[in-house]
Amino acid sequence: MIRTRIAPSPTGDDIHIGNLYTAYINWAFAQKNDGKFIVRIEDTDRTRLVEGAEQKILSTLNAYGIKPDESVEVGGEFGPYRQSERLPIYKKYAEELISKNKAYFCICSRERLTNVREEMKVQKIVPKYDKYCLGRQDEVKKEIEKGIEYVVRLNISENTEVVFDDLIRGEIKINTDNLDDQVLIKSDGFPTYHMAVVVDDYLMKISHVIRAEEWISSTPKHILLYQAFGWELPVFAHLPILRNPDKSKLSKRKNPVWASWYLEQGFLPKAVLNYLALMGWSHPEEKEIFDHDEFIKEFTLERVRAVGPVFDVKKLEWMNGQYIMKIQNSKFKIQILNFYTDKHLDEKIVEQSIPLIKERIKKLSEYWNIAGFLFERPENFEKDLSEQKELLTSVAVRLKKVESWTADQIGEEMQEVAQEKEVPFGKFFMTIRIAISGKKITPPLNESMEILGKEECVERLLGANS
Protein backbone atom coordinates (compact mmCIF):
# COMPACT_ATOMS: atom_id res chain seq x y z
CA MET A 1 0.00 0.00 0.00
CA ILE A 2 1.41 3.34 -1.08
CA ARG A 3 1.01 6.00 1.58
CA THR A 4 2.29 9.55 1.19
CA ARG A 5 1.98 12.62 3.33
CA ILE A 6 2.71 16.26 3.70
CA ALA A 7 3.58 17.64 7.07
CA PRO A 8 2.98 21.37 7.23
CA SER A 9 3.89 23.43 10.27
CA PRO A 10 1.42 26.04 11.45
CA THR A 11 4.10 28.67 11.76
CA GLY A 12 3.09 31.09 9.02
CA ASP A 13 0.08 32.88 7.60
CA ASP A 14 -0.86 30.02 5.32
CA ILE A 15 0.52 27.08 3.39
CA HIS A 16 3.59 28.00 1.36
CA ILE A 17 3.28 27.65 -2.40
CA GLY A 18 6.25 25.29 -2.31
CA ASN A 19 4.38 23.10 0.13
CA LEU A 20 1.37 23.20 -2.11
CA TYR A 21 3.63 21.91 -4.87
CA THR A 22 4.88 19.11 -2.65
CA ALA A 23 1.31 18.39 -1.62
CA TYR A 24 0.13 18.12 -5.22
CA ILE A 25 2.90 15.68 -6.08
CA ASN A 26 2.27 13.57 -2.99
CA TRP A 27 -1.45 13.59 -3.61
CA ALA A 28 -1.10 12.67 -7.27
CA PHE A 29 1.40 9.94 -6.54
CA ALA A 30 -0.93 8.38 -3.98
CA GLN A 31 -3.87 8.63 -6.38
CA LYS A 32 -1.89 7.03 -9.13
CA ASN A 33 -1.05 4.04 -6.98
CA ASP A 34 -4.42 3.66 -5.32
CA GLY A 35 -2.75 4.73 -2.12
CA LYS A 36 -3.54 7.19 0.60
CA PHE A 37 -2.51 10.78 1.06
CA ILE A 38 -2.17 12.05 4.61
CA VAL A 39 -1.91 15.54 6.03
CA ARG A 40 -0.16 15.64 9.37
CA ILE A 41 0.21 18.83 11.36
CA GLU A 42 3.72 19.27 12.73
CA ASP A 43 3.15 21.72 15.54
CA THR A 44 6.07 20.84 17.77
CA ASP A 45 7.61 24.28 17.70
CA ARG A 46 5.66 26.05 20.40
CA THR A 47 7.53 29.32 20.05
CA ARG A 48 6.76 29.85 16.40
CA LEU A 49 3.21 28.59 16.52
CA VAL A 50 0.80 30.94 14.75
CA GLU A 51 -2.78 31.17 15.91
CA GLY A 52 -5.19 30.02 13.20
CA ALA A 53 -2.46 28.87 10.86
CA GLU A 54 -3.49 25.23 10.99
CA GLN A 55 -7.04 26.04 9.97
CA LYS A 56 -5.82 28.31 7.21
CA ILE A 57 -3.50 25.66 5.81
CA LEU A 58 -6.27 23.09 5.77
CA SER A 59 -8.78 25.39 4.17
CA THR A 60 -6.36 26.54 1.49
CA LEU A 61 -5.51 22.95 0.65
CA ASN A 62 -9.19 22.30 0.40
CA ALA A 63 -9.73 25.32 -1.82
CA TYR A 64 -7.17 23.88 -4.21
CA GLY A 65 -9.03 20.60 -4.22
CA ILE A 66 -6.26 18.57 -2.62
CA LYS A 67 -8.24 16.41 -0.27
CA PRO A 68 -6.42 14.21 2.22
CA ASP A 69 -7.56 10.67 2.93
CA GLU A 70 -6.47 11.08 6.52
CA SER A 71 -5.97 14.27 8.52
CA VAL A 72 -6.97 16.09 11.68
CA GLU A 73 -10.22 16.96 9.95
CA VAL A 74 -11.25 13.69 8.33
CA GLY A 75 -9.59 11.43 10.86
CA GLY A 76 -8.17 8.02 10.04
CA GLU A 77 -6.95 4.91 11.79
CA PHE A 78 -3.45 6.22 12.45
CA GLY A 79 -4.35 9.33 14.41
CA PRO A 80 -4.00 11.64 16.09
CA TYR A 81 -2.73 13.62 13.12
CA ARG A 82 -1.51 16.53 15.16
CA GLN A 83 1.90 15.98 16.70
CA SER A 84 1.20 18.00 19.80
CA GLU A 85 -1.33 15.30 20.66
CA ARG A 86 1.19 12.50 20.33
CA LEU A 87 3.64 13.49 23.03
CA PRO A 88 3.39 10.23 25.03
CA ILE A 89 4.22 8.29 21.90
CA TYR A 90 7.46 10.17 21.28
CA LYS A 91 8.36 9.89 24.94
CA LYS A 92 7.92 6.15 24.84
CA TYR A 93 10.10 5.75 21.77
CA ALA A 94 12.73 8.08 23.18
CA GLU A 95 12.91 5.89 26.26
CA GLU A 96 13.31 2.85 24.06
CA LEU A 97 16.28 4.47 22.39
CA ILE A 98 17.83 5.42 25.70
CA SER A 99 17.46 1.89 27.03
CA LYS A 100 19.22 0.62 23.91
CA ASN A 101 22.01 3.17 24.41
CA LYS A 102 21.14 4.75 21.09
CA ALA A 103 20.24 7.99 22.78
CA TYR A 104 21.25 9.82 25.93
CA PHE A 105 20.33 12.66 28.25
CA CYS A 106 22.07 15.98 27.96
CA ILE A 107 21.98 18.85 30.44
CA CYS A 108 24.51 21.14 28.85
CA SER A 109 23.57 24.81 28.98
CA ARG A 110 23.04 26.75 25.80
CA GLU A 111 26.07 28.82 26.70
CA ARG A 112 28.29 25.76 26.82
CA LEU A 113 26.85 24.51 23.55
CA THR A 114 27.62 27.74 21.72
CA ASN A 115 31.05 27.94 23.29
CA VAL A 116 31.88 24.42 22.18
CA ARG A 117 30.71 25.11 18.67
CA GLU A 118 32.55 28.42 18.45
CA GLU A 119 35.71 26.73 19.56
CA MET A 120 35.30 24.07 16.88
CA LYS A 121 34.69 26.69 14.24
CA VAL A 122 37.96 28.35 15.19
CA GLN A 123 39.69 25.02 14.81
CA LYS A 124 37.97 24.64 11.44
CA ILE A 125 36.26 21.39 12.28
CA VAL A 126 32.58 20.66 11.88
CA PRO A 127 30.86 22.39 14.79
CA LYS A 128 28.79 19.93 16.71
CA TYR A 129 28.04 18.67 20.17
CA ASP A 130 31.04 17.08 21.85
CA LYS A 131 29.10 14.25 23.53
CA TYR A 132 30.18 15.62 26.90
CA CYS A 133 27.08 14.31 28.71
CA LEU A 134 27.30 10.88 27.12
CA GLY A 135 30.29 10.07 29.27
CA ARG A 136 28.62 11.05 32.55
CA GLN A 137 25.09 9.71 32.28
CA ASP A 138 24.83 8.64 35.94
CA GLU A 139 25.70 12.12 37.09
CA VAL A 140 23.36 13.63 34.49
CA LYS A 141 20.47 11.45 35.62
CA LYS A 142 20.94 12.57 39.22
CA GLU A 143 20.80 16.20 38.13
CA ILE A 144 17.65 15.50 36.18
CA GLU A 145 16.04 13.96 39.22
CA LYS A 146 16.79 17.18 41.06
CA GLY A 147 14.82 18.97 38.39
CA ILE A 148 17.37 20.37 35.96
CA GLU A 149 16.22 20.87 32.36
CA TYR A 150 17.43 18.28 29.90
CA VAL A 151 17.19 17.14 26.31
CA VAL A 152 17.55 13.72 24.74
CA ARG A 153 20.16 13.32 22.04
CA LEU A 154 20.72 10.68 19.42
CA ASN A 155 24.06 8.96 19.85
CA ILE A 156 25.60 9.02 16.41
CA SER A 157 28.62 6.84 15.85
CA GLU A 158 31.60 8.40 14.17
CA ASN A 159 33.00 7.98 10.69
CA THR A 160 30.21 5.89 9.25
CA GLU A 161 28.85 6.26 5.75
CA VAL A 162 25.10 6.67 5.56
CA VAL A 163 23.89 5.78 2.11
CA PHE A 164 20.42 6.02 0.72
CA ASP A 165 18.81 5.84 -2.66
CA ASP A 166 16.84 8.89 -3.65
CA LEU A 167 14.27 8.12 -6.30
CA ILE A 168 14.98 11.39 -8.07
CA ARG A 169 18.70 11.80 -7.47
CA GLY A 170 20.05 8.32 -7.13
CA GLU A 171 22.53 7.34 -4.47
CA ILE A 172 23.37 9.94 -1.83
CA LYS A 173 26.15 9.32 0.64
CA ILE A 174 27.01 11.28 3.77
CA ASN A 175 29.56 10.56 6.49
CA THR A 176 28.33 10.72 10.07
CA ASP A 177 31.31 12.89 10.97
CA ASN A 178 29.34 15.73 9.44
CA LEU A 179 26.35 15.02 11.66
CA ASP A 180 25.56 16.40 15.07
CA ASP A 181 24.13 14.33 17.92
CA GLN A 182 20.69 15.49 17.06
CA VAL A 183 18.32 16.55 19.83
CA LEU A 184 15.34 14.22 19.85
CA ILE A 185 13.34 15.56 22.75
CA LYS A 186 13.52 19.24 23.62
CA SER A 187 13.62 20.57 27.15
CA ASP A 188 9.94 21.50 26.92
CA GLY A 189 9.17 17.83 26.41
CA PHE A 190 8.23 18.24 22.77
CA PRO A 191 10.01 16.17 20.15
CA THR A 192 12.13 17.83 17.50
CA TYR A 193 11.16 17.53 13.89
CA HIS A 194 13.64 14.72 13.34
CA MET A 195 12.25 12.56 16.10
CA ALA A 196 8.60 13.22 15.35
CA VAL A 197 8.86 12.78 11.63
CA VAL A 198 10.51 9.39 11.87
CA VAL A 199 8.23 8.03 14.56
CA ASP A 200 5.12 9.27 12.81
CA ASP A 201 6.12 8.22 9.32
CA TYR A 202 6.76 4.78 10.73
CA LEU A 203 3.58 4.53 12.78
CA MET A 204 1.48 6.00 9.99
CA LYS A 205 3.01 3.49 7.60
CA ILE A 206 4.26 6.13 5.17
CA SER A 207 5.77 4.25 2.24
CA HIS A 208 7.17 7.19 0.28
CA VAL A 209 8.66 10.27 1.84
CA ILE A 210 8.38 12.85 -0.90
CA ARG A 211 9.54 16.21 0.29
CA ALA A 212 11.61 19.20 -0.79
CA GLU A 213 15.32 19.16 -1.46
CA GLU A 214 16.10 21.18 1.63
CA TRP A 215 15.59 17.99 3.63
CA ILE A 216 18.32 16.02 1.95
CA SER A 217 20.93 16.90 4.50
CA SER A 218 18.80 15.77 7.40
CA THR A 219 17.76 12.52 5.78
CA PRO A 220 20.84 10.67 7.14
CA LYS A 221 19.76 11.62 10.65
CA HIS A 222 16.39 10.11 9.94
CA ILE A 223 17.90 7.00 8.50
CA LEU A 224 20.07 6.59 11.58
CA LEU A 225 16.93 6.82 13.65
CA TYR A 226 15.13 4.19 11.61
CA GLN A 227 18.16 1.97 12.06
CA ALA A 228 18.33 2.64 15.78
CA PHE A 229 14.76 1.47 16.08
CA GLY A 230 15.30 -1.38 13.69
CA TRP A 231 12.59 -0.14 11.37
CA GLU A 232 12.34 -0.60 7.65
CA LEU A 233 13.14 2.51 5.61
CA PRO A 234 10.58 4.29 3.48
CA VAL A 235 11.44 5.30 -0.06
CA PHE A 236 12.89 8.81 -0.22
CA ALA A 237 12.41 11.28 -3.03
CA HIS A 238 13.55 14.88 -2.79
CA LEU A 239 11.75 17.31 -5.02
CA PRO A 240 13.51 20.41 -6.35
CA ILE A 241 12.77 23.59 -4.46
CA LEU A 242 11.03 26.44 -6.21
CA ARG A 243 13.22 29.47 -6.75
CA ASN A 244 13.00 33.23 -6.89
CA PRO A 245 14.13 34.83 -10.15
CA ASP A 246 17.55 35.25 -8.53
CA LYS A 247 17.63 31.46 -8.04
CA SER A 248 17.46 31.56 -4.27
CA LYS A 249 14.86 29.54 -2.41
CA LEU A 250 11.41 30.97 -3.04
CA SER A 251 10.84 33.39 -0.23
CA LYS A 252 8.23 35.87 0.78
CA ARG A 253 10.63 38.75 0.58
CA LYS A 254 11.02 38.25 -3.13
CA ASN A 255 7.79 36.58 -4.22
CA PRO A 256 4.25 36.03 -3.09
CA VAL A 257 4.52 32.67 -1.36
CA TRP A 258 1.23 32.03 0.37
CA ALA A 259 -0.91 29.68 -1.64
CA SER A 260 -4.08 31.62 -0.92
CA TRP A 261 -2.56 34.78 -2.38
CA TYR A 262 -2.85 33.27 -5.82
CA LEU A 263 -6.49 32.55 -5.22
CA GLU A 264 -7.06 36.10 -4.02
CA GLN A 265 -5.49 37.32 -7.25
CA GLY A 266 -8.01 35.37 -9.24
CA PHE A 267 -5.85 32.49 -10.34
CA LEU A 268 -7.83 29.31 -10.78
CA PRO A 269 -6.80 26.44 -8.48
CA LYS A 270 -6.46 24.00 -11.34
CA ALA A 271 -4.35 26.39 -13.36
CA VAL A 272 -1.98 26.95 -10.45
CA LEU A 273 -1.66 23.23 -9.87
CA ASN A 274 -1.16 22.58 -13.57
CA TYR A 275 1.61 25.16 -13.60
CA LEU A 276 3.16 23.65 -10.50
CA ALA A 277 3.08 20.22 -12.12
CA LEU A 278 5.43 21.60 -14.75
CA MET A 279 8.02 22.53 -12.16
CA GLY A 280 10.74 19.95 -12.53
CA TRP A 281 8.48 17.56 -14.35
CA SER A 282 7.28 17.39 -17.93
CA HIS A 283 4.55 15.46 -19.66
CA PRO A 284 5.97 12.59 -21.74
CA GLU A 285 4.30 14.07 -24.83
CA GLU A 286 5.38 17.57 -23.84
CA LYS A 287 1.79 18.63 -23.22
CA GLU A 288 1.59 21.66 -21.01
CA ILE A 289 -2.09 21.85 -20.26
CA PHE A 290 -3.65 18.84 -18.61
CA ASP A 291 -6.09 18.09 -15.84
CA HIS A 292 -5.70 16.15 -12.60
CA ASP A 293 -6.62 12.84 -14.16
CA GLU A 294 -4.04 13.13 -16.85
CA PHE A 295 -1.38 14.24 -14.42
CA ILE A 296 -2.14 11.31 -12.16
CA LYS A 297 -1.97 8.98 -15.13
CA GLU A 298 1.33 10.25 -16.48
CA PHE A 299 3.22 11.31 -13.39
CA THR A 300 6.28 9.36 -12.30
CA LEU A 301 8.91 10.37 -9.79
CA GLU A 302 11.60 9.12 -12.13
CA ARG A 303 10.69 11.84 -14.59
CA VAL A 304 11.18 14.59 -12.04
CA ARG A 305 14.34 16.58 -12.63
CA ALA A 306 16.61 17.55 -9.79
CA VAL A 307 17.07 21.17 -10.90
CA GLY A 308 15.46 24.00 -8.99
CA PRO A 309 13.01 25.78 -11.27
CA VAL A 310 12.32 29.49 -11.13
CA PHE A 311 8.71 30.26 -10.39
CA ASP A 312 7.58 32.41 -13.33
CA VAL A 313 4.38 34.31 -12.64
CA LYS A 314 4.20 35.40 -16.29
CA LYS A 315 3.82 31.86 -17.48
CA LEU A 316 1.37 31.12 -14.70
CA GLU A 317 -0.71 34.03 -15.96
CA TRP A 318 -0.65 32.67 -19.47
CA MET A 319 -1.75 29.29 -18.22
CA ASN A 320 -4.50 30.82 -16.13
CA GLY A 321 -5.69 32.65 -19.23
CA GLN A 322 -5.83 29.34 -21.05
CA TYR A 323 -7.98 27.89 -18.30
CA ILE A 324 -10.26 30.90 -18.30
CA MET A 325 -10.80 30.61 -22.03
CA LYS A 326 -11.80 26.99 -21.68
CA ILE A 327 -14.09 27.35 -18.71
CA GLN A 328 -17.84 27.08 -19.22
CA ASN A 329 -19.56 30.45 -19.31
CA SER A 330 -22.07 29.50 -16.65
CA LYS A 331 -19.30 28.37 -14.32
CA PHE A 332 -17.22 31.40 -15.08
CA LYS A 333 -20.12 33.65 -14.19
CA ILE A 334 -20.28 32.08 -10.76
CA GLN A 335 -16.54 32.44 -10.29
CA ILE A 336 -16.72 36.14 -11.04
CA LEU A 337 -19.74 36.65 -8.83
CA ASN A 338 -17.94 34.88 -6.00
CA PHE A 339 -14.76 36.79 -6.58
CA TYR A 340 -16.55 40.13 -6.31
CA THR A 341 -19.11 39.34 -3.64
CA ASP A 342 -18.58 42.73 -2.01
CA LYS A 343 -19.60 44.55 -5.18
CA HIS A 344 -22.95 42.78 -5.52
CA LEU A 345 -22.71 42.68 -9.27
CA ASP A 346 -25.80 42.37 -11.43
CA GLU A 347 -25.82 38.72 -12.40
CA LYS A 348 -27.43 39.34 -15.76
CA ILE A 349 -24.80 41.83 -16.80
CA VAL A 350 -22.00 39.53 -15.66
CA GLU A 351 -23.50 36.78 -17.74
CA GLN A 352 -23.74 38.97 -20.83
CA SER A 353 -20.24 40.30 -20.38
CA ILE A 354 -18.54 36.94 -20.24
CA PRO A 355 -18.26 36.26 -23.97
CA LEU A 356 -16.73 39.70 -24.31
CA ILE A 357 -14.04 39.43 -21.69
CA LYS A 358 -13.20 35.75 -21.60
CA GLU A 359 -10.30 36.08 -24.01
CA ARG A 360 -9.18 39.34 -22.52
CA ILE A 361 -8.42 38.61 -18.89
CA LYS A 362 -5.78 36.39 -17.41
CA LYS A 363 -7.06 36.38 -13.88
CA LEU A 364 -10.33 37.17 -12.18
CA SER A 365 -8.93 40.29 -10.59
CA GLU A 366 -8.70 41.88 -14.03
CA TYR A 367 -12.41 41.65 -14.60
CA TRP A 368 -13.34 44.86 -12.86
CA ASN A 369 -10.77 46.87 -14.70
CA ILE A 370 -12.02 45.80 -18.08
CA ALA A 371 -15.73 45.41 -17.43
CA GLY A 372 -16.43 47.74 -14.54
CA PHE A 373 -17.93 50.34 -16.83
CA LEU A 374 -20.81 47.99 -17.53
CA PHE A 375 -21.89 48.46 -13.94
CA GLU A 376 -20.88 52.04 -13.19
CA ARG A 377 -20.65 55.20 -15.21
CA PRO A 378 -17.07 56.26 -15.76
CA GLU A 379 -15.89 59.14 -13.62
CA ASN A 380 -12.61 59.69 -15.36
CA PHE A 381 -11.89 59.72 -19.06
CA GLU A 382 -8.57 58.65 -20.42
CA LYS A 383 -8.87 61.21 -23.20
CA ASP A 384 -10.23 64.71 -23.24
CA LEU A 385 -13.59 64.81 -25.02
CA SER A 386 -14.37 68.50 -24.73
CA GLU A 387 -13.75 69.03 -28.45
CA GLN A 388 -16.02 66.13 -29.34
CA LYS A 389 -19.33 67.30 -27.92
CA GLU A 390 -20.95 67.90 -31.25
CA LEU A 391 -19.96 64.53 -32.60
CA LEU A 392 -21.14 62.73 -29.47
CA THR A 393 -24.42 64.56 -29.59
CA SER A 394 -25.10 63.57 -33.16
CA VAL A 395 -24.30 59.95 -32.35
CA ALA A 396 -26.65 60.12 -29.39
CA VAL A 397 -29.42 61.64 -31.48
CA ARG A 398 -28.94 58.98 -34.10
CA LEU A 399 -28.91 56.11 -31.62
CA LYS A 400 -32.00 57.38 -29.89
CA LYS A 401 -33.93 56.48 -32.99
CA VAL A 402 -32.66 52.93 -33.19
CA GLU A 403 -35.44 50.47 -32.65
CA SER A 404 -33.72 47.12 -32.51
CA TRP A 405 -30.94 47.65 -29.99
CA THR A 406 -28.48 45.02 -31.10
CA ALA A 407 -24.74 45.17 -31.46
CA ASP A 408 -24.92 44.89 -35.24
CA GLN A 409 -27.50 47.57 -35.59
CA ILE A 410 -25.67 49.90 -33.22
CA GLY A 411 -22.48 49.36 -35.18
CA GLU A 412 -24.11 50.11 -38.51
CA GLU A 413 -25.72 53.28 -37.28
CA MET A 414 -22.49 54.55 -35.83
CA GLN A 415 -20.56 53.78 -38.98
CA GLU A 416 -23.04 55.84 -40.92
CA VAL A 417 -22.59 58.76 -38.60
CA ALA A 418 -18.85 58.45 -38.91
CA GLN A 419 -19.11 58.54 -42.68
CA GLU A 420 -21.50 61.47 -42.68
CA LYS A 421 -19.18 63.42 -40.42
CA GLU A 422 -16.18 62.23 -42.37
CA VAL A 423 -14.39 61.08 -39.29
CA PRO A 424 -12.01 58.14 -39.73
CA PHE A 425 -13.30 54.99 -38.03
CA GLY A 426 -10.34 54.64 -35.76
CA LYS A 427 -10.65 58.07 -34.30
CA PHE A 428 -14.43 57.99 -34.30
CA PHE A 429 -14.81 54.76 -32.39
CA MET A 430 -12.13 55.69 -29.92
CA THR A 431 -14.10 58.80 -29.07
CA ILE A 432 -17.28 56.80 -28.53
CA ARG A 433 -15.35 54.19 -26.59
CA ILE A 434 -14.01 56.77 -24.19
CA ALA A 435 -17.38 58.40 -23.79
CA ILE A 436 -19.05 55.11 -22.99
CA SER A 437 -16.36 53.48 -20.84
CA GLY A 438 -13.87 56.16 -19.93
CA LYS A 439 -11.14 53.84 -21.17
CA LYS A 440 -9.04 53.33 -24.26
CA ILE A 441 -9.02 49.59 -23.83
CA THR A 442 -12.37 47.88 -23.61
CA PRO A 443 -14.26 44.81 -24.76
CA PRO A 444 -15.92 45.13 -28.18
CA LEU A 445 -17.81 48.41 -28.23
CA ASN A 446 -21.02 47.49 -30.01
CA GLU A 447 -21.67 44.50 -27.80
CA SER A 448 -20.85 46.49 -24.70
CA MET A 449 -23.34 49.14 -25.75
CA GLU A 450 -25.96 46.53 -26.35
CA ILE A 451 -25.52 45.34 -22.79
CA LEU A 452 -25.68 48.86 -21.40
CA GLY A 453 -28.93 49.57 -23.19
CA LYS A 454 -30.03 52.44 -25.36
CA GLU A 455 -30.98 54.87 -22.67
CA GLU A 456 -27.79 54.48 -20.73
CA CYS A 457 -25.65 54.82 -23.83
CA VAL A 458 -27.40 57.95 -24.97
CA GLU A 459 -27.00 59.48 -21.56
CA ARG A 460 -23.32 58.62 -21.43
CA LEU A 461 -22.74 60.09 -24.88
CA LEU A 462 -24.46 63.31 -23.92
CA GLY A 463 -23.05 63.51 -20.46
CA ALA A 464 -19.45 62.62 -21.18
CA ASN A 465 -17.04 65.32 -20.11
CA SER A 466 -19.75 67.83 -19.42
Place this chain on the structure above:
RNA sequence: GGCCCCGUCGUCUAGCGGUUUAGGACGCCAGGUUCUCAUCCUGGAGAUCACGGGUUCGAAUCCCGUCGGGGUCACCA
Protein backbone atom coordinates in the same frame (compact mmCIF):
# COMPACT_ATOMS: atom_id res chain seq x y z
C1' G B 1 33.94 27.45 5.28
C1' G B 2 32.50 21.73 5.76
C1' C B 3 28.98 18.46 3.70
C1' C B 4 25.20 17.54 0.02
C1' C B 5 22.40 18.61 -4.59
C1' C B 6 22.40 20.81 -9.34
C1' G B 7 24.30 23.19 -14.31
C1' U B 8 20.38 22.79 -22.37
C1' C B 9 17.61 29.78 -25.26
C1' G B 10 15.88 35.44 -20.23
C1' U B 11 12.30 31.58 -17.88
C1' C B 12 9.84 26.36 -17.83
C1' U B 13 11.65 22.34 -20.47
C1' A B 14 12.42 17.92 -24.66
C1' G B 15 16.69 15.21 -25.33
C1' C B 16 18.75 9.52 -22.26
C1' G B 17 25.88 7.78 -27.76
C1' G B 18 24.56 8.63 -34.09
C1' U B 19 17.48 10.27 -37.05
C1' U B 20 19.91 17.39 -34.05
C1' U B 21 21.85 22.80 -38.87
C1' A B 22 19.71 21.07 -30.40
C1' G B 23 12.81 20.63 -30.57
C1' G B 24 8.51 22.84 -27.84
C1' A B 25 6.16 26.45 -24.31
C1' C B 26 6.12 31.38 -21.77
C1' G B 27 8.09 36.06 -22.59
C1' C B 28 10.12 39.39 -26.43
C1' C B 29 10.18 41.50 -31.69
C1' A B 30 7.82 41.94 -36.69
C1' G B 31 3.64 41.09 -39.93
C1' G B 32 -1.62 39.53 -40.85
C1' U B 33 -6.94 39.68 -39.00
C1' U B 34 -9.32 44.10 -36.34
C1' C B 35 -13.06 50.53 -34.56
C1' U B 36 -9.23 49.72 -29.07
C1' C B 37 -7.37 45.67 -26.43
C1' A B 38 -7.26 40.57 -26.40
C1' U B 39 -7.86 36.04 -29.11
C1' C B 40 -6.23 33.70 -33.51
C1' C B 41 -2.57 32.97 -37.70
C1' U B 42 2.46 33.65 -39.85
C1' G B 43 7.49 34.78 -39.32
C1' G B 44 11.88 36.24 -36.29
C1' A B 45 15.65 37.00 -32.67
C1' G B 46 17.28 33.89 -28.67
C1' A B 47 21.39 27.94 -26.03
C1' U B 48 29.26 27.24 -29.46
C1' C B 49 24.11 22.24 -24.43
C1' A B 50 28.87 26.40 -17.82
C1' C B 51 34.19 25.53 -18.95
C1' G B 52 38.47 22.18 -19.61
C1' G B 53 40.17 17.43 -20.18
C1' G B 54 39.27 12.41 -21.30
C1' U B 55 36.38 7.56 -23.17
C1' U B 56 34.49 6.55 -28.23
C1' C B 57 34.52 5.89 -35.25
C1' G B 58 30.95 9.41 -33.00
C1' A B 59 28.98 13.13 -26.75
C1' A B 60 24.30 17.89 -24.77
C1' U B 61 24.08 12.65 -23.71
C1' C B 62 29.41 8.38 -20.20
C1' C B 63 33.94 9.58 -16.72
C1' C B 64 37.21 13.19 -14.16
C1' G B 65 38.48 18.12 -12.87
C1' U B 66 37.41 23.38 -12.61
C1' C B 67 34.01 27.13 -12.20
C1' G B 68 29.12 28.73 -11.14
C1' G B 69 24.35 28.37 -8.61
C1' G B 70 21.47 26.33 -4.70
C1' G B 71 20.51 23.73 -0.10
C1' U B 72 22.10 22.62 4.77
C1' C B 73 25.01 22.90 9.06
C1' A B 74 19.71 25.01 16.07
C1' C B 75 16.42 22.52 22.12
C1' C B 76 13.05 25.72 13.61
C1' A B 77 10.56 22.91 10.73
